[in-house]
Amino acid sequence: MKHFKNLMAHDTWVKPYLKRYKKLLFLSLFFGVLTAICAAALMFTSGYIIDRSATHPYNILMIYAAVVLTRAFGIGRPVFKYLERLRSHNWVLKVTSDLRRRLYHVLEKDAAFFEEHHRTGDILGILADDLGHLQNLYLRTVFPTIVGYLIGLLVIILLGSFDWRFGLLMLLLFFVEIFLIPLISVNVEGARRYHQKAINNALYVDLTDNVMGASDWVISGRHQDFIQRPKPALKQLRQSQLKSKHFGWTRDFILQIVFLGMAIALIIFTNLHLTGSQAQANFVSAFVLAIFPLSDAFIPISTGFDELPLYADSIQRLNDLTPKPRTLPAQQMLEPKDFQQLTLKQLQFEYDADSPVLIKDFNQTLKRGEKMAVLGPSGTGKTTLLQLILGDLTPQSGEILVNDTNVLALQNERAQLFSVLNQSPFLFNTSIMNNVRMGNEQASDAEVKAVLEKVQLKDLIESLPDKYDTVVEEAGNRFSGGERERIALARILLQDAPIVLLDEPTVGLDPITEQELLETFFKLLHDKTIVWITHHLQGIELVDQVVFLTEGDIEMQGKPNDLYQHNAHFKQLFEMDRG
Incomplete structure (x- = not known):
């Protein structure tokens, strides 16, 4: 994390686009928060209808408002989700397009320098892999993390307004869910992901060399060596990726256990504070059910943190892709x-x-x-x-x-x-x-x-x-x-x-x-x-x-x-x- 922060402090490839398209970024985050709110509100109103209906209201009008709200939130959730995807992907595609155009201009401007200092496979790796990682940096880390933190803050404020002690308990559980486990995850998984990225980069270089020299492999009668050559690296990569998957499954299980702790804490809270009368008891299921859709906002944070080393390496490679500065004289025209x-x-x-x-x-x-x-x-x-x-x-x-x-x-x-x-x-x-x-x-x-x-x-x-x-x-x-x-x-x-x-x-x-x-x-x-x-x-x-x-x-x-x-x-x- 410290390396990533230092890297971003001197970055010239990612930060400029956060400012350039800040309106689209704000809309993406805004619709992401609304999506989570609608999901929680849908379960809240559904829970209220279940509890209220169990008391046999004498008139359908007693739950009609909740029914209408359930329908509204049910429609609002996919609509806001669609708008969030539309805006976030539009934002990312604009940024990726600018990055590719910038990369082309950098390479084209000083082709001789890059030909001398970079292999073809390195450039292909940057084009095919690193820019894709930066795209995922926004979609899988930046957006989910900000949305998750905003939703967590709103929930803590809301629950803390009822009982500050319960608010502190939920703050502790949220800290474990969206701060502590992601930090542990990135420290445990980070080195493995970085190793996978290094293998992948080496495979791009080897693949380029092999393809360019394919005819020589065949002429020398070593076509089987050509086929077998990348297999050890691919096997090593697969084994490492399998370990990453097992770690991810274990981590997500722990996150679900922590989230279950939140649900149990909320059940205890509602039984202590919402059972004084029948009117209050109607909200017990509403509060408990409302917490469950929020797992979709919290659990992806750890997955995004896992990939920070990949993004850090990609950002480093792009920032290193800078030719020696040349001072050209004032440009003139000549027909x-x-x-x-x-x-x-x-x-x-x-x-x-x-x-x-x-x-x-x-x-x-x-x-x-x-x-x-x-x-x-x-x-x-x-x-x-x-x-x-x-x-x-x-x-x-x-x-x-x-x-x-x-x-x-x-x-x-x-x-x-x-x-x-x-x-x-x-x-x-x-x-x-x-x-x-x-x-x-x-x-x-x-x-x-x-x-x-x-x-x-x-x-x-x-x-x-x-x-x-x-x-x-x-x-x-x-x-x-x-x-x-x-x-x-x-x-x-x-x-x-x-x-x-x-x-x-x-x-x-x-x-x-x-x-x-x-x-x-x-x-x-x-x-x-x-x-x-x-x-x-x-x-x-x-x-x-x-x-x-x-x-x-x-x-x-x-x-x-x-x-x-x-x-x-x-x-x-x-x-x-x-x-």
Whole structure:
């Protein structure tokens, strides 16, 4: 509990929405209290009718008012319950929607940071598990606890007004029911729930790794290991959850015993105070029966407390999901048509003081329409260079200029200035048209079909049964690697940004397909400024400038033909690449 309080004191993911939607929150709690009041009042009036009818009233009118009230409270209970559910779920869905949108913006804003510091399974766990836990925090803990405490307070005040000593007794029983047992429950069950959450988080990470590497498991003949691998963790999780269920059953039984003590105490109280006359005796059953529906308001409090460690872990993970603060300069505007030059000026970059310098005094200038290929062994900073150009990373010294403006001051214009095509362009499980239109959501069907024709997919698509409405399937599995790259290229053509960054887009393709695809790229992007990261010299004759990086330094650079004529190392690499 102390950890949860400290966590909430510094929370930025839960508390803001308590204030933002406070009117809906108040209505949810108000209808929740009315539901409990109607339930108790229904039993109260029913008990009164039973007692009063047992005295054989000479006229039905003597109990008519109670009959009407019974009907009213009988209708009021489900109506208020429905309104409470409607408002509380509306509140929770609004909050969850805001949380998901906020999570997306946080991830999208600094994707490079999260890719470096978080595994894919962690992000999936937050999306699928943690936000769901926060939803339950309100529905299963916050709302029931507040409603239960308000109802308990009203009951104690009401009974205490008859007899302060009995009020103190009920206060003690209520303390045990809605404070002491929930606190004991969260301390006993909390560690177990936290352990279950840790296992669940690990399963998300393992599942992601297993699914992404499923083909390798099958190829290696270890598909049974693939199936068996998560079973120990799942067995451990099931055993722990079974212990939680047994504990919950025991705890709820104890709560019912305590509640029975309340009912017995109320029977004693009514016999001491409501048996002085027949008129008073008519209320004995009414008071005793009225207490029973309130168990629905009190018992869920302990269940909600049990899950506080889950919520605490989810809140902690979300609050930890914060990138290193970046101070961007005042944002400026630049029309894509006004782009003239990309300058990389004396760049130096390292991830931290303990890491080697990846980029050292890198200088290059590309005018509009010029193409540059960057080569080098793995780990030499080629992809880091693209992240610097995009503004995902900030160099320790130097700057990237688009015309005369630092790229960090153009982050709001990034989608209009830069297109990116990497080795695994993601295609969504929707139609070809929708996948291509992601480059420009305002594009017409005719424009989408035109760029697909340019990338030489028209004949293939029109031979399919559903033509342009063909679903590409998950990750584009409906098409080959080269076809997926062409669909991604069509997306870039539709986006029509002046600067295109190619991050090894043809890796894994056979040489003939790779050469054809590269020729298509550079033909269709002839008027674009291109920075092309590649691992070998296939298609290198298509660029204006070649830069070789080795341990952050430029080993050699120049035009491909000049390097071939005058640089023995380049000539050797080129001829080895050609076989």
